[in-house]
Amino acid sequence: DIQMTQSPSSLSASVGDRVTITCRASQSIARYLSWYQQKPGKAPKLLIYAASSLQSGVPSRFSGSGSGTDFTFTISSLQPEDFASYYCQQSSSLPYTFGQGTRLEIK
Amino acid sequence: QVQLQESGPGLVKPSETLSLTCTVSGGSMRDYHWNWIRQPPGKGLEWIGYIYYSGSPSYNPSLKSRVTMSLATSKNQFSLKLTSVTAADTAVYYCARLIAMAGTADWFDSWGQGILVTVSS
Numbered sequence: 001d002i003q004m005t006q007s008p009s010s011l012s013a014s015v016g017d018r019v020t021i022t023c024r025a026s027q028s029i030a031r032y033l034s035w036y037q038q039k040p041g042k043a044p045k046l047l048i049y050a051a052s053s054l055q056s057g058v059p060s061r062f063s064g065s066g067s068g069t070d071f072t073f074t075i076s077s078l079q080p081e082d083f084a085s086y087y088c089q090q091s092s093s094l095p096y097t098f099g100q101g102t103r104l105e106i107k
Numbered sequence: 108q109v110q111l112q113e114s115g116p117g118l119v120k121p122s123e124t125l126s127l128t129c130t131v132s133g134g135s136m137r138d139y140h141w142n143w144i145r146q147p148p149g150k151g152l153e154w155i156g157y158i159y160y161s162g163s164p165s166y167n168p169s170l171k172s173r174v175t176m177s178l179a180t181s182k183n184q185f186s187l188k189l190t191s192v193t194a195a196d197t198a199v200y201y202c203a204r205l206i207a208m209a210g211t212a213d214w215f216d217s218w219g220q221g222i223l224v225t226v227s228s
Contacts, residue, residue: 001168034214043201043218044152050212087152091213095167096154 002026002090006099012107017078021102023071023088032092035064035073038101039084047086048073078104109134111202111219119196119226125189129202129219132183136160140205141185142215143176145198153198157205158185192226199223 003026013019023033031051036044046055048064051071061076075082083106088099115127129141143155156166158176166174175188189196200222203215 032212034212036215043203043221044215045218046214046216049206049214049216055216089152089214091207094165095169096213098152098154100151 001095002029002093002097004088004090004097004099006086006088006102008102009100010103010105012105013078014107015078015080019075019078019104021073021086021088023066023073023099025069025071025090025092028068029090029092031067032090033064033066033071034089034091035062036087036089037082037084038087044087109204109217111204111217113200113202113219113222115222115224117223117225119192119224120228121193121226122191125187125192125196125200125224125226127187127200127202127222127224128184129186130182130184131204136178136180136183136185140207140213141176141178142203142205143187144201144203144215144218145196146201146221147195147198155187155189155200194226197224197226 005024007022033051035048038044047058047062052064063074065072086102110132112130119125137160140157140159142157146152158164158178164176173190178185202219204217206216207213
Protein backbone atom coordinates (compact mmCIF):
# COMPACT_ATOMS: atom_id res chain seq x y z
CA ASP A 1 0.00 0.00 0.00
CA ILE A 2 1.11 3.59 -0.60
CA GLN A 3 1.55 5.42 2.70
CA MET A 4 0.48 9.05 2.86
CA THR A 5 2.05 11.22 5.55
CA GLN A 6 0.68 14.65 6.34
CA SER A 7 2.36 17.37 8.32
CA PRO A 8 1.69 18.91 10.63
CA SER A 9 -0.84 16.71 12.42
CA SER A 10 -2.32 19.80 14.01
CA LEU A 11 -1.98 23.49 13.44
CA SER A 12 -3.17 26.62 15.24
CA ALA A 13 -3.77 29.73 13.15
CA SER A 14 -5.75 32.94 13.10
CA VAL A 15 -8.37 34.30 10.75
CA GLY A 16 -6.60 35.88 7.80
CA ASP A 17 -3.47 33.72 8.09
CA ARG A 18 -1.96 31.83 5.18
CA VAL A 19 -1.75 28.13 6.00
CA THR A 20 0.10 25.34 4.26
CA ILE A 21 -0.23 21.60 4.83
CA THR A 22 2.08 19.07 3.24
CA CYS A 23 1.43 15.51 2.15
CA ARG A 24 4.17 13.06 1.25
CA ALA A 25 3.63 9.75 -0.53
CA SER A 26 5.80 6.70 0.13
CA GLN A 27 6.32 6.36 -3.63
CA SER A 28 5.63 8.48 -6.67
CA ILE A 29 1.96 9.06 -7.36
CA ALA A 30 2.35 11.57 -10.20
CA ARG A 31 -0.54 14.01 -9.64
CA TYR A 32 -3.00 11.39 -8.40
CA LEU A 33 -3.85 13.31 -5.23
CA SER A 34 -6.97 14.85 -3.77
CA TRP A 35 -7.68 16.99 -0.70
CA TYR A 36 -10.74 16.89 1.54
CA GLN A 37 -12.09 19.03 4.36
CA GLN A 38 -13.97 17.45 7.25
CA LYS A 39 -15.87 19.26 9.96
CA PRO A 40 -16.86 17.51 13.21
CA GLY A 41 -19.75 15.12 12.73
CA LYS A 42 -19.81 15.66 8.98
CA ALA A 43 -18.68 13.75 5.92
CA PRO A 44 -15.49 14.80 4.15
CA LYS A 45 -15.92 17.36 1.38
CA LEU A 46 -13.82 17.34 -1.78
CA LEU A 47 -11.78 20.52 -2.26
CA ILE A 48 -8.97 19.69 -4.70
CA TYR A 49 -8.49 16.83 -7.17
CA ALA A 50 -5.62 15.90 -9.49
CA ALA A 51 -3.26 17.75 -7.16
CA SER A 52 -4.30 21.26 -8.16
CA SER A 53 -7.78 21.31 -9.71
CA LEU A 54 -10.36 23.17 -7.64
CA GLN A 55 -13.68 21.37 -7.22
CA SER A 56 -16.65 23.33 -8.50
CA GLY A 57 -18.07 25.68 -5.88
CA VAL A 58 -14.96 25.64 -3.67
CA PRO A 59 -13.58 29.11 -2.86
CA SER A 60 -10.42 30.15 -4.66
CA ARG A 61 -8.54 30.72 -1.39
CA PHE A 62 -7.96 26.95 -1.42
CA SER A 63 -5.20 25.66 -3.68
CA GLY A 64 -3.01 22.63 -4.17
CA SER A 65 0.29 21.89 -5.85
CA GLY A 66 2.93 19.22 -6.25
CA SER A 67 3.67 16.02 -8.10
CA GLY A 68 5.57 12.81 -7.53
CA THR A 69 5.87 12.34 -3.78
CA ASP A 70 5.50 15.85 -2.35
CA PHE A 71 2.34 17.92 -2.30
CA THR A 72 1.12 21.07 -0.62
CA PHE A 73 -2.32 22.39 0.23
CA THR A 74 -2.71 26.10 0.95
CA ILE A 75 -5.43 28.31 2.32
CA SER A 76 -4.45 31.83 1.32
CA SER A 77 -6.49 33.71 3.93
CA LEU A 78 -8.16 31.68 6.66
CA GLN A 79 -11.86 32.23 7.20
CA PRO A 80 -13.78 31.20 10.34
CA GLU A 81 -15.49 28.37 8.46
CA ASP A 82 -12.13 26.84 7.46
CA PHE A 83 -11.34 25.50 10.91
CA ALA A 84 -11.66 21.78 10.32
CA SER A 85 -9.58 18.68 9.57
CA TYR A 86 -7.97 18.17 6.19
CA TYR A 87 -7.01 14.90 4.50
CA CYS A 88 -5.01 14.03 1.42
CA GLN A 89 -5.85 10.89 -0.60
CA GLN A 90 -3.90 9.08 -3.28
CA SER A 91 -5.44 7.30 -6.24
CA SER A 92 -2.30 6.13 -8.02
CA SER A 93 -2.92 2.54 -7.02
CA LEU A 94 -5.37 0.46 -5.06
CA PRO A 95 -6.06 0.43 -2.22
CA TYR A 96 -6.84 4.12 -2.08
CA THR A 97 -5.17 5.55 1.01
CA PHE A 98 -5.55 8.74 3.01
CA GLY A 99 -3.18 10.79 5.06
CA GLN A 100 -3.72 10.73 8.80
CA GLY A 101 -5.24 14.20 8.72
CA THR A 102 -4.33 17.71 9.81
CA ARG A 103 -6.49 19.40 12.42
CA LEU A 104 -6.64 23.15 11.90
CA GLU A 105 -7.57 25.00 15.07
CA ILE A 106 -8.22 28.60 15.99
CA LYS A 107 -5.31 30.32 17.72
CA GLN B 108 -27.13 16.85 -7.60
CA VAL B 109 -26.60 13.28 -6.47
CA GLN B 110 -27.29 12.45 -2.84
CA LEU B 111 -26.29 9.35 -0.89
CA GLN B 112 -27.82 8.01 2.31
CA GLU B 113 -26.56 5.14 4.44
CA SER B 114 -28.93 2.90 6.38
CA GLY B 115 -28.64 -0.13 8.63
CA PRO B 116 -28.24 -1.20 12.25
CA GLY B 117 -26.22 1.03 14.52
CA LEU B 118 -25.27 -1.82 16.83
CA VAL B 119 -23.81 -5.19 15.85
CA LYS B 120 -22.66 -7.98 18.15
CA PRO B 121 -19.10 -9.30 17.97
CA SER B 122 -18.60 -12.15 15.48
CA GLU B 123 -21.78 -11.20 13.61
CA THR B 124 -22.18 -9.57 10.19
CA LEU B 125 -22.43 -5.83 9.64
CA SER B 126 -24.84 -4.99 6.81
CA LEU B 127 -25.33 -1.51 5.39
CA THR B 128 -27.13 -0.09 2.38
CA CYS B 129 -26.54 3.15 0.52
CA THR B 130 -29.39 4.71 -1.43
CA VAL B 131 -28.47 6.99 -4.32
CA SER B 132 -30.86 9.71 -5.42
CA GLY B 133 -30.74 12.56 -7.90
CA GLY B 134 -28.54 10.76 -10.40
CA SER B 135 -27.77 7.56 -12.23
CA MET B 136 -25.51 4.85 -10.86
CA ARG B 137 -24.27 4.16 -14.38
CA ASP B 138 -20.60 4.73 -15.20
CA TYR B 139 -19.52 5.28 -11.61
CA HIS B 140 -17.70 3.35 -8.90
CA TRP B 141 -19.60 3.17 -5.62
CA ASN B 142 -17.53 3.08 -2.46
CA TRP B 143 -17.54 2.36 1.25
CA ILE B 144 -15.14 4.26 3.49
CA ARG B 145 -14.96 4.09 7.26
CA GLN B 146 -13.61 6.23 10.07
CA PRO B 147 -13.11 4.89 13.62
CA PRO B 148 -13.99 7.46 16.29
CA GLY B 149 -11.30 10.13 16.47
CA LYS B 150 -9.22 8.50 13.73
CA GLY B 151 -8.56 8.77 10.01
CA LEU B 152 -10.26 7.46 6.89
CA GLU B 153 -9.96 3.92 5.54
CA TRP B 154 -11.17 2.87 2.10
CA ILE B 155 -13.05 -0.42 2.31
CA GLY B 156 -13.74 -0.99 -1.37
CA TYR B 157 -15.90 -0.16 -4.35
CA ILE B 158 -18.27 -1.78 -6.76
CA TYR B 159 -18.58 -0.59 -10.34
CA TYR B 160 -22.03 -0.08 -11.82
CA SER B 161 -21.48 -3.20 -13.93
CA GLY B 162 -21.03 -5.17 -10.70
CA SER B 163 -17.24 -5.61 -10.56
CA PRO B 164 -15.92 -5.10 -7.03
CA SER B 165 -12.50 -4.23 -5.65
CA TYR B 166 -11.72 -4.52 -1.96
CA ASN B 167 -9.00 -3.31 0.37
CA PRO B 168 -6.72 -6.33 0.90
CA SER B 169 -6.76 -5.62 4.64
CA LEU B 170 -10.49 -6.44 4.73
CA LYS B 171 -10.94 -8.53 1.60
CA SER B 172 -11.55 -11.83 3.36
CA ARG B 173 -14.52 -10.36 5.26
CA VAL B 174 -16.09 -7.93 2.77
CA THR B 175 -18.77 -8.35 0.15
CA MET B 176 -20.31 -5.51 -1.83
CA SER B 177 -23.32 -5.76 -4.07
CA LEU B 178 -25.39 -3.55 -6.31
CA ALA B 179 -29.13 -3.18 -6.87
CA THR B 180 -29.35 -0.66 -9.69
CA SER B 181 -33.11 -1.08 -10.06
CA LYS B 182 -33.43 0.28 -6.53
CA ASN B 183 -30.52 2.75 -6.90
CA GLN B 184 -28.79 1.04 -4.00
CA PHE B 185 -25.53 -0.65 -3.17
CA SER B 186 -24.65 -2.62 -0.07
CA LEU B 187 -21.82 -3.65 2.23
CA LYS B 188 -21.48 -6.82 4.26
CA LEU B 189 -18.61 -7.21 6.72
CA THR B 190 -18.41 -10.55 8.48
CA SER B 191 -16.95 -11.62 11.83
CA VAL B 192 -16.88 -8.10 13.24
CA THR B 193 -14.92 -7.09 16.32
CA ALA B 194 -14.68 -3.90 18.34
CA ALA B 195 -12.01 -2.73 15.87
CA ASP B 196 -14.76 -2.44 13.25
CA THR B 197 -16.57 0.22 15.26
CA ALA B 198 -16.59 3.26 13.02
CA VAL B 199 -18.62 5.77 11.07
CA TYR B 200 -19.27 4.14 7.69
CA TYR B 201 -19.63 6.40 4.68
CA CYS B 202 -20.78 5.58 1.19
CA ALA B 203 -19.30 7.71 -1.55
CA ARG B 204 -19.26 8.13 -5.32
CA LEU B 205 -15.92 7.94 -7.09
CA ILE B 206 -15.08 9.91 -10.17
CA ALA B 207 -12.56 7.86 -12.13
CA MET B 208 -11.09 9.28 -15.30
CA ALA B 209 -8.40 7.59 -17.37
CA GLY B 210 -5.04 9.26 -17.08
CA THR B 211 -5.88 11.41 -14.11
CA ALA B 212 -6.70 11.12 -10.44
CA ASP B 213 -9.76 9.40 -9.00
CA TRP B 214 -11.67 11.34 -6.38
CA PHE B 215 -14.67 11.01 -4.09
CA ASP B 216 -17.00 13.81 -5.10
CA SER B 217 -20.19 12.91 -3.23
CA TRP B 218 -20.56 11.38 0.20
CA GLY B 219 -23.37 10.16 2.43
CA GLN B 220 -23.72 11.70 5.88
CA GLY B 221 -22.27 8.60 7.50
CA ILE B 222 -23.67 6.05 9.94
CA LEU B 223 -22.05 5.10 13.22
CA VAL B 224 -21.86 1.35 13.69
CA THR B 225 -20.83 0.13 17.12
CA VAL B 226 -19.69 -3.44 17.67
CA SER B 227 -20.59 -4.48 21.18
CA SER B 228 -22.39 -7.24 23.01
